[in-house]
Structure formats: structure tokens, C-alpha cells
Amino acid sequence: xxxxxxxxxxxxxxxxxxxxxxxxxxxxxxxxxxxxxxxxxxxxxxxxxxxxxxxxxxxxxxxxxxxxxxxxxxxxxxxxxxxxxxxxxxxxx
Amino acid sequence: xxxxxxxxxxxxxxxxxxxxxxxxxxxxxxxxxxxxxxxxxxxxxxxxxxxxxxxxxxxxxxxxxxxxxxxxxxxxxxxxxxxxxxxxxxxxxxxxxxxxxxxxxxxxxxxxxxxxxxxxxxxxxxxxxxxxxxxxxxxxxxxxxxxxxxxxxxxxxxxxxxxxxxxxxxxxxxxxxxxxxxxxxxxxxxxxxxxxxx
Amino acid sequence: xxxxxxxxxxxxxxxxxxxxxxxxxxxxxxxxxxxxxxxxxxxxxxxxxxxxxxxxxxxxxxxxxxxxxxxxxxxxxxxxxxxxxxxxxxxxxxxxxxxxxxxxxxxxxxxxxxxxxxxxxxxxxxxxxxxxxxxxxxxxxxxxxxxxxxxxxxxxxxxxxxxxxxxxxxxxxxxxxxxxxxxxxxxxxxxxxxxxxxxxxxxxxxxxxxxxxxxxxxxxxxxxxxxxxxxxxxxxxxxxxxxxxxxxxxxxxxxxxxxxxxxxxxxxxxxxxxxxxxxxxxxxxxxxxxxxxxxxxxxxxxxxxxxxxxxxxxxxxxxxxxxxxxxxxxxxxxxxxxxxxxxxxxxxxxxxxxxxxxxxxxxxxxxxxxxxxxxxxxxxxxxxxxxxxxxxxxxxxxxxxxxxxxxxxxxxxxxxxxxxxxxxxxxxxxxxxxxxxxxxxxxxxxxxxxxxxxxxxxxxxxxxxxxxxxxxxxxxxxxxxxxxxxxxxxxxxxxxxxxxxxxxxxxxxxxxxxxxxxxxxxxxxxxxxxxxxxxxxxxxxxxxxxxxxxxxxxxxxxxxxxxxxxxxxxxxxxxxxxxxxxxxxxxxxxxxxxxxxxxxxxxxxxxxxxxxxxxxxxxxxxxxxxxxxxxxxxxxxxxxxxxxxxxxx
Numbered sequence: 060x061x062x063x064x065x066x067x068x069x070x071x072x073x074x075x076x077x078x079x080x081x082x083x084x085x086x087x088x089x090x091x092x093x094x095x096x097x098x099x100x101x102x103x104x105x106x107x108x109x110x111x112x113x114x115x116x117x118x119x120x121x122x123x124x125x126x127x128x129x130x131x132x133x134x135x136x137x138x139x140x141x142x143x144x145x146x147x148x149x150x151x152x
Numbered sequence: 153x154x155x156x157x158x159x160x161x162x163x164x165x166x167x168x169x170x171x172x173x174x175x176x177x178x179x180x181x182x183x184x185x186x187x188x189x190x191x192x193x194x195x196x197x198x199x200x201x202x203x204x205x206x207x208x209x210x211x212x213x214x215x216x217x218x219x220x221x222x223x224x225x226x227x228x229x230x231x232x233x234x235x236x237x238x239x240x241x242x243x244x245x246x247x248x249x250x251x252x253x254x255x256x257x258x259x260x261x262x263x264x265x266x267x268x269x270x271x272x273x274x275x276x277x278x279x280x281x282x283x284x285x286x287x288x289x290x291x292x293x294x295x296x297x298x299x300x301x302x303x304x305x306x307x308x309x310x311x312x313x314x315x316x317x318x319x320x321x322x323x324x325x326x327x328x329x330x331x332x333x334x335x336x337x338x339x340x341x342x343x344x345x346x347x348x349x350x
Numbered sequence: 351x352x353x354x355x356x357x358x359x360x361x362x363x364x365x366x367x368x369x370x371x372x373x374x375x376x377x378x379x380x381x382x383x384x385x386x387x388x389x390x391x392x393x394x395x396x397x398x399x400x401x402x403x404x405x406x407x408x409x410x411x412x413x414x415x416x417x418x419x420x421x422x423x424x425x426x427x428x429x430x431x432x433x434x435x436x437x438x439x440x441x442x443x444x445x446x447x448x449x450x451x452x453x454x455x456x457x458x459x460x461x462x463x464x465x466x467x468x469x470x471x472x473x474x475x476x477x478x479x480x481x482x483x484x485x486x487x488x489x490x491x492x493x494x495x496x497x498x499x500x501x502x503x504x505x506x507x508x509x510x511x512x513x514x515x516x517x518x519x520x521x522x523x524x525x526x527x528x529x530x531x532x533x534x535x536x537x538x539x540x541x542x543x544x545x546x547x548x549x550x551x552x553x554x555x556x557x558x559x560x561x562x563x564x565x566x567x568x569x570x571x572x573x574x575x576x577x578x579x580x581x582x583x584x585x586x587x588x589x590x591x592x593x594x595x596x597x598x599x600x601x602x603x604x605x606x607x608x609x610x611x612x613x614x615x616x617x618x619x620x621x622x623x624x625x626x627x628x629x630x631x632x633x634x635x636x637x638x639x640x641x642x643x644x645x646x647x648x649x650x651x652x653x654x655x656x657x658x659x660x661x662x663x664x665x666x667x668x669x670x671x672x673x674x675x676x677x678x679x680x681x682x683x684x685x686x687x688x689x690x691x692x693x694x695x696x697x698x699x700x701x702x703x704x705x706x707x708x709x710x711x712x713x714x715x716x717x718x719x720x721x722x723x724x725x726x727x728x729x730x731x732x733x734x735x736x737x738x739x740x741x742x743x744x745x746x747x748x749x750x751x752x753x754x755x756x757x758x759x760x761x762x763x764x765x766x767x768x769x770x771x772x773x774x775x776x777x778x779x780x781x782x783x784x785x786x787x788x789x790x791x792x793x794x795x796x797x798x799x800x801x802x803x804x805x806x807x808x809x810x811x812x813x814x815x816x817x818x819x820x821x822x823x824x825x826x827x828x829x830x831x832x833x834x835x836x837x838x839x840x841x842x843x844x845x846x847x848x849x850x851x852x853x854x855x856x857x858x859x860x861x862x863x864x865x866x867x868x869x870x871x872x873x874x875x876x877x878x879x880x881x882x883x884x885x886x887x888x889x890x891x892x893x894x895x896x897x898x899x900x901x902x903x904x905x906x907x908x909x910x911x912x913x914x915x916x917x918x919x920x921x922x923x924x925x926x927x928x929x930x931x932x933x934x935x936x937x938x939x940x941x942x943x944x945x946x947x948x949x950x951x952x953x954x955x956x957x958x959x960x961x962x963x964x965x966x967x968x969x970x971x972x973x974x975x976x977x978x979x980x981x982x983x984x985x986x987x988x989x990x991x992x993x994x995x996x997x998x999x
Contacts, residue, residue: 062238063231063234063235063238063240063243064231065234068227068230068231068234071227071230072223072224072227072230075223075226075227076220076223079219079220079223079341082341082342082346083216083346085346085350086212086346086349086350090350092350095346095347095350096347099342099343099346099347100342102342103338103339103342103343106335106338107335107338107339110226110331110332110334110335110338111331111335113230114226114227114230114327114331115327115328115331115332116233117176120163120169120172121169122169122172122173122176122559122560125173125176125559126173126176129176129177129180130176130179130180130183132180132583132587133179133180133181133183133184133187133587134183135671136184136187136587136674137183137184137186137187137188137190138187139674139675140184140187140188140191140591140627140674141187141190141191141194143627143675143677143678144191144192144194144195144620144623144624144627145191145194145195146690146693147623147678147686147690147694148195148617148619148620148623148686149194149195150690151686151687151689151690169560170483170484170556170560170561171484173556173559173560174483174484174552174553174555174556177552177555177556177586178552180586180587181548181551181552181586181587181589181590182590184587184588184590184591185590185591185593185594188590188591188594188595188624188627189594191624191627192594192598192609192620192624195617195620195623196609196615196617196620199615199616199617200615201608201613201614201615201616202614203614203615276601276605276606276607277605277606277607277608277614278608278614279608279614279615280608280609280611280614280615280616280617281615282608283601283607283608283609283616284609287597287598287601287607301966302973305970305973305974306973308974309973309974318976322973
């Protein structure tokens with residue numbers, strides 16, 4: 060039974076639960092918008108990285124360079140799209 | 153077909169490696185798909201017209217349940233892939249089964265949530281905000297639903313054919329898909345719900 | 351009968367009725383012809399079910415040429431209508447439909463298909479691969495494109511064409527102002543074809559990253575393959591944006607959501623924003639393969655290797671990032687602040703830098719080269735000045751303050767045609783002429799080809815240069831007519847003359863294909879241009895398996911080295927070759943997509959659900975199917991190699 064629950068993945072799961080609880084604190088505790096957004100951004104991106112590396116094994120095969128560049132490019136372009144859209148549609152309007 | 157026995161089954165043939173890389177690139181495209189939905193969501197979030205705002209309709213309890221269900225399912229499918237690498241067919245099937253059940257429970261909560269929104273006067277057509285909210289959540293939910301059917305098909309194949317390079321490859325790719333949906337949910341949870349309720 | 355009313359044309363005219371009759375007769379003639387010659391089995395086995403990248407490339411090519419003539423007919427009608435002031439050849443509604451379909455057909459169904467045709471045929475050969483990474487997905491890509499194009503093209507005889515421009519801006523494209531089903535066709539047909547394009551994008555990235563011949567590192571790839579890699583990368587990341595935008599537009603029109611409406615908080619500008627987040631990278635999706643083609647042709651006919659290979663690679667990589675950060679320049683006048691406009695002005699002008707690097711590299715490749723003027727080379731040389739004029743006027747448009755003067759005028763129309771025609775159309779015609787012998791085993795006639803080049807290049811200048819002037823004088827684009835007092839008449843008449851020259855050029859190209867098919871010599875070598883990259887290192891016609899022995903590469907011009915420096919390309923013995931088997935599923939599944947799309951356009955929900963179930967049935971079939979392809983035995987390879995002109999061992 061024990062070999063079915065590798066330590067790395069169990070720890071990863073516990074850590075992701077902790078991150079979720081930290082994120083939930085923005086709802087249960089009283090904090091300013093800026094602090095709250097910072098907490099959410101930090102926990103969300105760590106959580107995503109955790110899934111990517113611990114659970115999705117992004118770095119295990121010979122193609123890890125291609126995979127990381129692909130994901131990195133996707134994230135950058137997506138962020139440019141989100142913030143560019145906000146800039147053009149809301150902030151700069 | 154050439155099989156490389158030094159690698160885990162899912163990487164053991166040339167075609168398998170191509171499939172896995174191809175799926176990663178598809179996930180890159182999915183990042184853009186959800187990125188566009190988020191861009192539209194943030195643009196339209198305050199444009200509630202005559203309808204309710206997020207703060208008025210969001211409730212923390214179902215969202216917490218959904219989050220923990222999906223996080224746990226992401227953990228169990230990780231265990232499923234681990235069991236698959238130990239060539240433990242039975243444990244693989246059990247973990248995949250648990251994953252799909254958790255996914256089903258998630259969908260149950262989401263459907264319940266949608267019905268509540270509509271009852272509270274936040275239907276798809278109410279305002280720009282409700283349109284983009286339900287479309288973003290619905291796109292994620294549709295991915296989960298698609299995943300359920302896909303997962304069942306893969307479990308049936310593992311059951312019939314055992315853990316072969318082919319079925320292992322499909323299972324691994326399915327696990328990538330499922331983890332990715334979890335990542336998307338984390339962003340929905342943080343920047344749709346928690347930001348909206350903060 | 352109420353049910354059938356929806357299929358009627360809202361604005362019928364004798365031309366459309368004539369087109370209906372013509373389409374019906376053509377379809378009957380084709381079906382009868384195939385039945386009479388008993389070719390159905392051949393068609394199904396060899397073409398409709400094929401997964402061979404070469405045949406898929408050829409099918410893209412035929413579709414692209416057909417669409418070129420569909421879009422070209424629209425263009426001629428537009429120019430004819432505006433040639434004279436207050437002309438009544440077309441009414442305003444018909445004119446709106448024609449400029450809309452002209453744009454969509456030319457960009458999505460002609461230019462995209464043309465680059466897909468050349469990428470499909472050439473890239474696997476250039477990297478020494480047997481096929482693409484996912485041959486069956488490749489077939490699915492083509493058939494989704496094909497059925498998407500068919501869905502779009504039936505709009506003008508069933509239900510009415512879209513009429514809100516190829517950009518389909520809301521609120522004009524919303525239910526309130528576009529009441530016919532035309533815009534539904536736009537949203538759904540492009541969605542289906544776009545799905546196919548996205549799949550191609552993923553397929554080719556994996557192919558290029560993973561299936562290169564041994565020794566071909568990334569920095570030894572031919573430049574066309576490099577440009578294909580970056581193009582497909584942009585496709586994979588830009589097309590999902592279009593998917594989302596079209597889905598939102600469809601929901602607004604069919605389900606009454608409020609994304610782009612003007613009530614209940616909807617934001618019509620968001621459509622323009624999302625459209626151009628996809629639309630600007632799309633421009634580079636079209637232009638980069640063209641750059642790649644010129645980078646193949648110029649070294650071949652200047653007898654020099656490409657100048658500045660590394661800077662060429664760096665500039666296309668830079669373009670791939672910059673192309674995603676300039677989109678706001680398409681709507682500088684929408685009312686966002688000066689700060690936003692300035693930011694996007696700067697990024698826009700920055701993109702001229704990598705493009706300029708490429709232009710200079712081509713010029714330096716020509717410098718001191720032993721230039722032979724062939725048809726592909728003529729197009730490449732003609733491209734440089736015309737494209738530069740189109741590009742420089744783009745930088746003018748990119749300055750946001752000045753753009754308030756140029757925006758939505760014929761100046762803009764002149765700019766983007768002078769970029770796209772030399773950039774894409776010249777490149778495609780050059781590539782077509784260049785790779786034609788590899789595809790079909792004979793060369794296109796040079797003399798007719800040169801006549802066609804002169805008609806097309808002079809026609810382009812005559813058709814579009816006058817628009818710069820009428821545009822600066824204030825002629826808005828998409829106006830179906832104007833008064834004599836405006837003085838636009840002369841310029842528009844000139845444009846019409848240019849359009850006729852262009853049409854003559856394209857007719858010459860078709861004539862050239864006919865003439866060369868009949869009279870050209872079949873006795874040509876596998877390398878008639880004395881070229882440099884691997885696609886010329888295999889036989890003509892290319893056998894199913896492309897290369898009997900996988901070539902060994904150790905420079906960016908492996909084939910040239912094997913000819914001039916004695917480098918051995920083929921080492922080792924024949925081994926049996928694994929091939930993917932044909933499948934009818936991509937064709938059937940895409941045809942069901944067509945039915946699904948048609949049902950959605952007309953809101954026939956039951957049919958839509960049935961079709962959706964059919965699509966899922968195809969997916970499940972694919973999941974459970976066990977298909978490991980087949981092997982070509984060594985004896986058969988030997989036989990094929992001997993009949994094709996001796997093995998190169």
C-alpha cells in the first residue's frame with residue numbers, strides 16, 4: 060500500500076491545501092484590496108507551478124526544454140493579452 | 153513498433169513521445185483560450201447593467217467544496233499515474249475511478265450553483281457580467297464534463313487491454329489534461345470568486 | 351412552409367439566381383462525371399481518406415486556387431461598381447456582402463489554405479521526415495478547413511451572405527443591425543475552419559521539433575522550415591483567441607447574451623479588441639511563411655547561401671513576440687487615451703526593425719550573386735520594392751496621431767493590399783512555380799509565367815497606388831458609391847483597370863497550368879533548379895515514404911553540400927518503413943461539423959444536437975480503434991527506388 064503514496068506527491072498535495080487555505084484568508088480576514096490581490100497572485104502562481112512540476116512531471120522527459128518554453132510563452136502571451144486588454148478597454152479609456 | 157524498455161510505458165515509443173509533446177502544446181493553446189476568457193471577464197466584471205454583481209451572488213461554501221474536490225482529484229490522478237508506473241493495473245483503475253467520481257461531484261456542485269444563480273436573477277442573458285461569468289465557468293465545466301467521458305473511455309481500455317504503451321500513453325495525457333483543469337480552476341477560484349468577494 | 355422561409359435570400363438579385371443555377375448545374379455535372387467515369391472508389395481511397403502530407407498539400411492547393419477565384423470575382427465586382435461615380439451596377443446591400451466575403455475568403459480560405467498547402471508539401475520533405483507527427487489529425491485539419499469554407503460559401507445562395515465587413519464589428523454585426531443569418535455563417539464557418547488551423551499549428555510544431563533528420567539541429571534548419579515553425583507557434587497561441595471571440599459573438603446572436611451588445615452592460619469595443627488580438631498575429635501567420643519562401647528562392651537563384659542566417663532566425667523569433675503586442679493600432683480612433691495609443695504606436699514601429707533586417711539580408715544575398723531570372727526569382731525581386739512601399743505606409747498608419755487622418759480610408763486599403771499581395775500572393779505564386787516540379791513532375795512554362803508576373807505586378811501597382819491618393823483626399827473605404835464632385839472617379843477608374851490586369855494575370859496562371867500539363871516535358875531531373883535543401887534530394891514524383899533512407903545532415907544546406915562538397919546524405923541500408931493507414935473518419939467527422947454548423951446558423955436545434963452526437967461518436971470510435979499502420983517491406987522499397995531512377999546509396 061505504502062508504495063502507492065509517494066512522499067513527493069503527498070507533500071505536494073498538503074502544500075496545495077495550505078496554499079488554498081492561505082488564499083481563502085482574503086475572504087475570512089479583513090485586508091486591503093492591494094494586500095488581498097498580492098496574496099491571491101502569489102498563491103495562484105505557486106499553486107500552478109506546483110501542479111506543473113510535481114504532478115504534471117513537466118521536467119522529466121527529453122522534451123522538457125520545449126515544454127517549458129511552450130508554457131512560458133503561453134503564460135507571457137496570455138498575460139500580455141489580459142493586461143493589454145485591460146489597458147486598452149478600461150484603464151486607458 | 154519499437155519499444156524502449158528503459159522508459160516508463162507512456163514514453164516507450166516514438167509516437168508516444170510525439171503525442172505527449174503535442175498535448176503539451178495543446179495545453180499552451182488552452183492557456184490562451186482561458187487567458188482570453190479572463191481578459192474578457194476582467195473587462196466586463198463591473199458592467200452589471202440591471203443585474204446583480206459578483207459580490208451579491210457568490211457564496212463561499214459551494215466554492216470551497218468545489219475547490220477541495222478538484223484539488224483532491226488532481227492528487228488522486230497523480231497517484232493513478234504513479235500506480236501505472238508501478239504497473240499496478242488495479243490501483244491505477246481505482247485511482248482513476250476516484251478521480252472521475254470527484255470530478256462528477258464537482259460538476260454536481262457547479263450545476264447546483266448555476267441553478268442558484270438563475271434563481272437569483274443572474275441568467276446567461278441578464279448582463280455582460282453574468283454572460284461572461286457563466287461562459288467562463290461553463291467553459292471550464294464543459295472541459296470537466298468532456299474529461300469524464302474521456303476518462304471512462306480510457307478506463308475501459310485499460311480494463312480490456314491492460315497497461316500497454318498505448319493505454320499508458322493515453323492515461324498520462326489524460327492526467328495532464330486533468331491537472332491543467334485544476335490549474336484553471338485555481339485561477340477561477342482566486343480571481344473570479346475570492347477577488348469578487350473580497 | 352414556414353420552416354423553409356428561413357432559407358430564402360433576403361436581398362435577391364438576378365445575379366444570385368443565376369449563381370444558384372450555375373452551382374446546381376456544376377454539382378450535377380461533377381457528380382455525373384465521377385459516376386460516369388467510375389471514379390468514386392478512386393476518389394475515396396486515394397484522396398478523401400488519405401493521410402499523406404503531400405496529397406493533403408495538393409488538396410489545400412486546389413481549394414486555395416478555387417477560393418482565389420471566388421474572392422477575385424468579388425474584387426472585380428467591387429472595383430467595377432466604384433469605377434464610375436454614382437454607378438448602379440450593385441446596390442448598397444450587395445456591395446456590403448461582396449466586400450465582406452472578399453475579405454473573409456481571401457484571408458481565411460485562400461491565403462491560409464495556400465500557406466497550408468506549401469507547408470504541408472514542403473516541410474516534412476525539407477526536414478527529411480516520413481510524414482507529419484499526426485498524419486490523421488492533418489487530414490482532419492484539411493477537411494475541417496474544407497467544410498468550413500463550403501459552409502461559408504453556400505451563404506450567398508442559402509439565407510444570405512454576411513454583410514458586416516470581414517472584421518464584423520459589433521454592434522453592426524449584432525442581431526439588431528444584421529438581421530439575416532449572414533453573420534451567423536461568418537461566426538460558425540470561421541470557427542470550424544479555425545479549429546482545423548489550430549490543429550495544424552500543433553501538428554507542425556511537434557513535427558518540426560521532433561522529426562528532423564539526424565544532424566539537423568535547429569540552427570541547421572532551412573529557412574522555410576524555421577518560418578513554418580514560428581508561424582505555427584503563432585497559430586497555436588493566436589487562434590484560441592479567435593475561438594473565444596467567435597463563440598461569444600455566436601452566443602450574442604443565437605442565445606441573447608450581452609457580450610458585445612449596447613445594452614445591459616455589453617461592450618461592443620471588446621469584440622474589436624479580441625478580434626485584433628487574433629487579427630494582428632494572423633497578419634504574421636500569413637507573412638512569415640512568405641518570408642520563408644523568399645529565403646529559399648533567393649539563395650537558389652542567386653547561387654549564394656542566405657546572408658545572415660542567424661539574424662534571419664532572430665528576427666522571426668522577435669516578430670513572433672512583437673506580433674502579439676501591437677493589436678491596438680487597428681483601432682487608435684476608438685477613444686482610448688493618448689498614453690495607450692503611444693504605447694502601441696511604439697510597439698508597432700518596433701516591428702519594422704526585424705522586418706527591415708530581413709529585407710537587407712535578402713538584398714545582401716543578391717549582392718554579387720550569379721542571378722538567374724526565373725519566374726520564382728521575378729516574384730521575389732518584385733516583392734521587395736512593392737512590399738517596402740506597403741510596409742512603410744504601414745509605419746505611417748502606426749503613428750497614432752496621424753492615424754486619425756488615414757483611419758478607415760482607402761489609404762489603409764492600399765496599405766494592406768500592398769503588403770499582402772507582394773507578401774503573400776507573390777510568395778505563394780513563387781513557391782507554387784518553384785515547388786511545382788516536385789509536386790507534379792513537370793515544370794510550368796517560363797514564358798507564360800513571366801507574362802503572368804508582369805500582369806500581376808503592374809496590375810497590383812495600378813490597382814492600389816491610386817487608393818493612396820483618393821484615401822488622403824478622404825474617400826472612405828466600404829462606400830458603395832460617391833458623387834462626381836468628389837473627384838474620386840479617375841482614381842477609382844485606374845484601380846478598376848489595375849484589377850482587370852490582375853485578373854488577366856491570374857487567368858494566365860491557370861492557362862499556364864493547362865498548357866504545361868499538356869505540353870511540358872516529363873523528362874526532368876529530381877532537382878531541376880539546382881537547389882539547396884533536402885526536398886530536392888528525393889525522387890520526383892516523391893514516393894509515399896519520401897526518403898528510402900533517412901538522410902544525414904550536417905549543415906543548413908545539406909543537399910547543396912552533398913552535390914558540391916561530396917557529403918554523403920544516405921548512409922546505411924534499406925529498412926522496412928512504417929506508414930500510417932488511411933482513414934475516412936476525418937472526412938466524415940468534418941462533414942458532420944458542416945451539418946452541425948448549418949444547423950446552428952439556422953437555429954435548427956434538433957439537427958444540431960444530432961450532429962454533435964455524431965461528432966462525439968467519431969471521437970469515441972477514434973479512441974477505441976486500434977490502428978498501428980502498416981509496414982512497407984524492403985523488397986517493395988527496392989522496386990520503387992529502381993523504377994524511380996536508381997537508388998542513391
